Amino acid sequence: MRAVVTGGAGFIGSHLSLSLAKEHEVIVIDDLSAGRMENLSGASVKLHIGSVLDPDLLSRAFAGADMVFHLAAVASVTQSIADPVGTSWVNAMGTLNVLEAARAAGAKRVIFSSSTAVYGNGIDQLKSEDMQPEPMSPYAVSKLAGEGYVLAYNRLYGMENSALRYFNVYGPGQDPSSEYAAVVPKFITAALRNRTPVIYGDGEQTRDFVYVEDVVAANLLAARWKAPGLYNVASGISTSINELLRIVENVTGRALSPLRQPARPGDVRHSAANISKILRMGWEPEVSLERGLQKTAEQLAQDYTNS
């Protein structure tokens, strides 16, 4: 099988590409705006450096593809607020370009990386796929638009695409130095480097953390499951940021005194997923938060020793 991975040099995309490359031919498209070539080092993948906004590049790269995993995106709420138009181009129009290229190449399935952000800040804490989305940021709107295109192509052209709504993905390889770095690598880095972590708001906001290899497994399953469509990908367990900090302290053996800052605009208050739909497809999260944080901390500690 020939698989294309857009955004394949990024955090999740590189884990997916490395996993696919064990058995399949893998073509990666990434403009390296956030991803890094080193994420793919040692893997047998063909990398096209360029944008999903370039239809000619897509058409060349998609030739003979059986399967497309579309992860390329501006993957930050904060950045989307700073540049809503640019974000929309990449996340919405880029997705449409990918669908057109996949269809032209005769690829039957596009597996699209969507986000929990589409649910917004609803009162109901448990987020199910049948809930009315209430996006709070340009990022969330652009992901919802991407989902709309992906699922419309199933109805219009008989494709078998799926949109996977990831909750908070974490694991080795998540960039702790980026301005938009997620809370997990930030906390672990703070612990390993004796820095002060920042908590926005009261820290009682909750997230549903899912380990990156579980997300890879969901993508691989979606490539062949019987019921294409919209699925949450999450652990189904809600953890507060204060609680996360305590687990990072346990895993690293370092005490942390966070700096408290005001809540950020566009931030969701509570996030917990109903994962019954994807469980019925035979997927389940296998890595506990404690174990996943341990693996992430080990990798980051090793990176710091080598740097």
Ligand SMILES: NC(=O)c1ccc[n+]([C@@H]2O[C@H](COP(=O)([O-])OP(=O)(O)OC[C@H]3O[C@@H](n4cnc5c(N)ncnc54)[C@H](O)[C@@H]3O)[C@@H](O)[C@H]2O)c1
């Ligand atoms: N990490 C999470 O918790 C999370 C949660 C929900 C959804 N997602 C989605 O999963 C996907 C992967 O996220 P990630 O955390 O690995 O982020 P990431 O930033 O590491 O990966 C995104 C990749 O896309 C590439 N890219 C950006 N614009 C591009 C363009 N125009 N053309 C080609 N490549 C481009 C970047 O260089 C990067 O390698 C994204 O679509 C993101 O929105 C991630």
